[in-house]
Amino acid sequence: MTASLETTDLRKAFGGVTALDGATVRFRHGQVNALIGPNGSGKTTFFNCVTGMIRPDSGRTTYRGADITRKAPHAIARAGIGRTFQLCRVFPRMTALDNVLAAVRPGGVLGGLRGARSRAQTDRAREWLTRLGIEHLTDVEARNMSWGQQKLLELAGVLMADPETVLLDEPAGGVNPALLDRIGTLVRELNAEGRTFVIVEHNMDLVMSISDHIVVFDRGRPIAEGPPSMIRTDERVLGAYLGV
Amino acid sequence: MPSASDTVTAPGAAPAPPGPAAGRPRLGRVLTIAAVVALAAAVLAFPGLAPNPYILSAGIVVLNYAVLSTSWNFVGGFTGYISLGHGALAGLGGYGTGLLVTKAGLPSLAALVLAMLLVALIAVPIGFAALRVRGASFVIVSIALVLIMLLVFQSWASVTGGSRGLVVPRPFPDLLRPEHHRVFYYLYAGLLALALGVWWLIDRSRFGLGLKAIREDEDKAEALGTPTFAYKLVVFVVSAAFTALSGGLYALWFGDLDPVFQFSILTGSYMVLMALLGGVRNLFGPLVGALVVGTALEFFKGSFGNTPLHLVATGVLLGLVVMFMPDGVLPALRNLFARFDRTRQSSIREVSAAELRDQRLQSTGGKA
Numbered sequence: 001m002t003a004s005l006e007t008t009d010l011r012k013a014f015g016g017v018t019a020l021d022g023a024t025v026r027f028r029h030g031q032v033n034a035l036i037g038p039n040g041s042g043k044t045t046f047f048n049c050v051t052g053m054i055r056p057d058s059g060r061t062t063y064r065g066a067d068i069t070r071k072a073p074h075a076i077a078r079a080g081i082g083r084t085f086q087l088c089r090v091f092p093r094m095t096a097l098d099n100v101l102a103a104v105r106p107g108g109v110l111g112g113l114r115g116a117r118s119r120a121q122t123d124r125a126r127e128w129l130t131r132l133g134i135e136h137l138t139d140v141e142a143r144n145m146s147w148g149q150q151k152l153l154e155l156a157g158v159l160m161a162d163p164e165t166v167l168l169d170e171p172a173g174g175v176n177p178a179l180l181d182r183i184g185t186l187v188r189e190l191n192a193e194g195r196t197f198v199i200v201e202h203n204m205d206l207v208m209s210i211s212d213h214i215v216v217f218d219r220g221r222p223i224a225e226g227p228p229s230m231i232r233t234d235e236r237v238l239g240a241y242l243g244v
Numbered sequence: 245m246p247s248a249s250d251t252v253t254a255p256g257a258a259p260a261p262p263g264p265a266a267g268r269p270r271l272g273r274v275l276t277i278a279a280v281v282a283l284a285a286a287v288l289a290f291p292g293l294a295p296n297p298y299i300l301s302a303g304i305v306v307l308n309y310a311v312l313s314t315s316w317n318f319v320g321g322f323t324g325y326i327s328l329g330h331g332a333l334a335g336l337g338g339y340g341t342g343l344l345v346t347k348a349g350l351p352s353l354a355a356l357v358l359a360m361l362l363v364a365l366i367a368v369p370i371g372f373a374a375l376r377v378r379g380a381s382f383v384i385v386s387i388a389l390v391l392i393m394l395l396v397f398q399s400w401a402s403v404t405g406g407s408r409g410l411v412v413p414r415p416f417p418d419l420l421r422p423e424h425h426r427v428f429y430y431l432y433a434g435l436l437a438l439a440l441g442v443w444w445l446i447d448r449s450r451f452g453l454g455l456k457a458i459r460e461d462e463d464k465a466e467a468l469g470t471p472t473f474a475y476k477l478v479v480f481v482v483s484a485a486f487t488a489l490s491g492g493l494y495a496l497w498f499g500d501l502d503p504v505f506q507f508s509i510l511t512g513s514y515m516v517l518m519a520l521l522g523g524v525r526n527l528f529g530p531l532v533g534a535l536v537v538g539t540a541l542e543f544f545k546g547s548f549g550n551t552p553l554h555l556v557a558t559g560v561l562l563g564l565v566v567m568f569m570p571d572g573v574l575p576a577l578r579n580l581f582a583r584f585d586r587t588r589q590s591s592i593r594e595v596s597a598a599e600l601r602d603q604r605l606q607s608t609g610g611k612a
Contacts, residue, residue: 112451
């Protein structure tokens, strides 16, 4: 099993609060990985450190063998890691189409001056909107959409950048059961097409049904990992998560 | 059976029509083109219609405002960074041009272009420092720039002339004063057209979409792969170059520079206010704002002489616009016309998942 995203001894403290306490994690390439753990166990901080949004105090992150620890977020994105945010972030005063087109890499200085709405890119953007089931909102500004629609739009934008690895921060947060199903199916489909996933999620039904490999966090470091069947019965996990 | 929570909003019952122009009402586009043509004709015809040189010079002042505020809008409109320090860049362009003519003996046009390049060069370290901070901090850093420049140019009297001022020789000494005004009026009109053209080019480009993404949510743009800092820096330098050109042209036209006026907080504030008043998301927003505020300023100055009353009157005008047209004059006008446009469906109605499925079946010919 080849590793795609690996961290070694990541540490991050905010004042007196230790968010990451020596997190050494290895996610598997080509699989759906899940990252679970109680609130405040450092999952989002871990995402933010890995994607360069926060600089870790120490430790290192490698992606497919290359060190990305000190890289800027846009460089990490361009290395092939896309991410969504826990509180879904879209560009509120842009249409759905522009939201997705904003993920297009300009391709050099001259490329930046090319029209943003070129036929080829617009077609690709519409394909993603259609695949996520929000093509009827193409010309609607994101701020006028519902929460669930915004989550789908955020995902469409991330996928438009064609990342090899996708980090999803609570994709099931605040969405209805039908949409939850759709997101689960979509993740499996995209995974079958060769994309690696790392998913932070509290909804255990979703996690157990879609992931191949689960890493459990508690107090800023992994305490267990393995396939869903193993995690379900692990006593340390039950202790940390359910308090039994 | 679709549940209530399965509903999604859709613009009307029909699927959105394809094509990039779908979101824009056709009537609105015709009106926009007509308005632009009328505006261009009015600007070009103004010198012929101006009854005396004083009115013509007031026209130049308004055009100067229009260029400055359009230049400001490269940063303010695209990235949402509100710079109150652009007055300093205009002042540097003015003094750069003036000093290159008087001290280095360059021809006026060469001095103007070289001053622009120098200011663009200086804008790199300025932007490098200032664009690291966001929101209110950026505004304060940009104000500091003006104050520092004011002190430097006042104190360094041996070079800049200090408070005694710097006299810049006229580029066309043979021309009579009304002719001189006329030439500069058209030079400013040309510069305005150039600035608008470049803004339009960026507005529709990938670079422009990246800049607007920064305005909407900078961290999100960065996470999507946009090198936000480089984007901001590039557009700041472009903005500085146009601002410097406008300042340099002013120096050649007016012929007398004083640090108190060149490095005044008011200049930068006017640029911001004009752009906000017209609408920063619009190509012509700053121009419209400059026409309204610039004309009002000149008119009130003429009516109330040198009392601060013209500032009060301008303040009242701005208060009214901010209260009733928070996005600026142009979006307010567009909404007004959109109300009369029957081709546009403005109601966003809830459709159920079942209806949506039917629509999709129809549009894909039953394949889905």
